[in-house]
Amino acid sequence: MRAIAMTTNGSPNVLQPQDVISPKIQTSQHILIRLQAAGINPVDTKLRRGGTFYPEQLPAILGCDGAGVVEQVGSEVSRFQVGDEVYFCHGGLGKKGTGNYAQYAVVDERFVAKKPQSLSFAEAAAAPLVLITAWEALYDRGRLEAGRRVLVHAGAGGVGHVAIQLAKLKGAEVCTTISTPEKAQFVKDLGAHPINYQETNFVEAVNDWTEGEGVELAFDTVGGDTLEETFPAVQVYGDLVTILNPSDSTNWKQARSRNLRIGLELMLTPQLTDNLEAQIAQTQILEQCSRLIDQGGLTIHLHQTFPLEKAKEAHKMIEAGGMTGKLALVMN
The missing domain is CATH 3.90.180.10 (Medium-chain alcohol dehydrogenases, catalytic domain)
Known part of the structure; x- marks a missing residue:
């Protein structure tokens, strides 16, 4: 072949x-x-x-x-x-x-x-990879519930655009960072409030959007400095989930003072650890997403x-x- x-x-x-x-x-x-x-x-x-x-x-x-x-x-x-x-x-x-x-x-x-x-x-x-990643990050690590406010970084990206839709399906309100007017329109069409991080401080924009409270859940799909920069955008006792490896230079002081719950998401873990039960659970996620896609509730x-x-x-x-x-x- x-x-x-x-x-x-x-x-x-x-x-x-x-x-x-x-x-x-x-x-x-x-x-x-x-x-x-x-x-x-x-x-x-x-x-x-x-x-x-x-x-x-x-x-x-x-x-x-x-x-x-x-x-x-x-x-x-x-x-x-x-x-x-x-x-x-x-x-x-x-x-x-x-x-x-x-x-x-x-x-x-x-x-x-x-x-x-x-x-x-x-x-x-x-x-598959983006569906499982976003599902596990929001629903399993982030414990997302209806009525919560969510920040998704890079909402026009592969994982991000799926995460917006899964959060909306759960009944959450979503804001997301983007970099161009075209991407702003793209995420608007998905039901998210766009924040152009090239033109504004995204933490200030998030806090304005939440009337100073911060989001209950933030989802970092970017990594690097973005993880630490997101700490003040999450409300006290909130959740922050990242799919990237935190930098050794990350200063966790603000996350600790806000009592944030940090979640780490790596959807490859079941394969890398030969965890049969977890791999079957990921297949079940794909089966549920198939139904959502065919019902018109989720797009790729x-x-x-x-x-x-x-x-x-x-x-x-x-x-x-x-x-x-x-x-x-x-x-x-």
């Missing part, structure tokens, strides 16, 4: 099209999926630059997100049959035999969900697609920043 493989870490140029052996069903619960598209996420670029979680298993095929058609099933598979359209977030972290920048993938049926019927394969492939914004062979161009676009929504690779 054709795949995009990396034999070493480095610039986007290390992503090279190759002919590799197609994966084969190894257990009775495996399904073979002919991939139609693969999502591209910032974690892919980080693994490409800094090395995968399994550096001894190079060459590696990246890509956690995939969508395609079931082509073969193991002897004990009960949830799928040949011809089913599916999507999932699994593999792509450097482990041999996994990764979705390819024409085929083999995945345990317990980690796969039926694709939303209303989405194209490219849209579906762009969805696909910014652009690239042919599989152009994976390095897609990585360059992500690293350039300023993008709205998600990218995906499509297989011929």
Whole structure:
């Protein structure tokens, strides 16, 4: 099969099209999926630059997100049959035999969900990681309830635009940071109050929006200095969830004085720790999101697609920043 493989870490140029052996069903619960598209996420670029979680298993095929058609099933598979359209977030972290920048993938049926019927394969492939990340961050870590006010950083981004919608579905009010008038209109259409951080101090804007109280929950999808800068925008005894690793230089004094509850979200943990129960729970999130998408309550914004062979161009676009929504690779 054709795949995009990396034999070493480095610039986007290390992503090279190759002919590799197609994966084969190894257990009775495996399904073979002919991939139609693969999502591209910032974690892919980080693994490409800094090395995968399994550096001894190079060459590696990246890509956690995939969508395609079931082509073969193991002897004990009960949830799928040949011809089913599916999507999932699994593999792509450097482990041999996994990764979705390819024409085929083999995945345990317990980690796969039926694709939303209303989405194209490219849209579906762009969805799983951001759906799970936003769901866990808001609902599990942030304990979001109806009537609360939420700040989502980078609301026009991949995780951000999904987080806005999930918060609204829970009955929350949402404000979000953006950088351009076009992104402001985009998040308005999703039901969020835009705050252009290029033109105003976002903490002051949040406090004006909440009449000086601060939000009950803030969701940081940016990292760096943004985490610490957000502390005064969260009300006393509020929640702040981040999907980035806090900097060693972070001064936690204000967070402590405000008695903030800090949540750390890494949706890759179930895979990295081989936690079967948690991986099944993430599949259930995708199943619930499929229903929400097909009911019209949730949308995925696909910014652009690239042919599989152009994976390095897609990585360059992500690293350039300023993008709205998600990218995906499509297989011929």
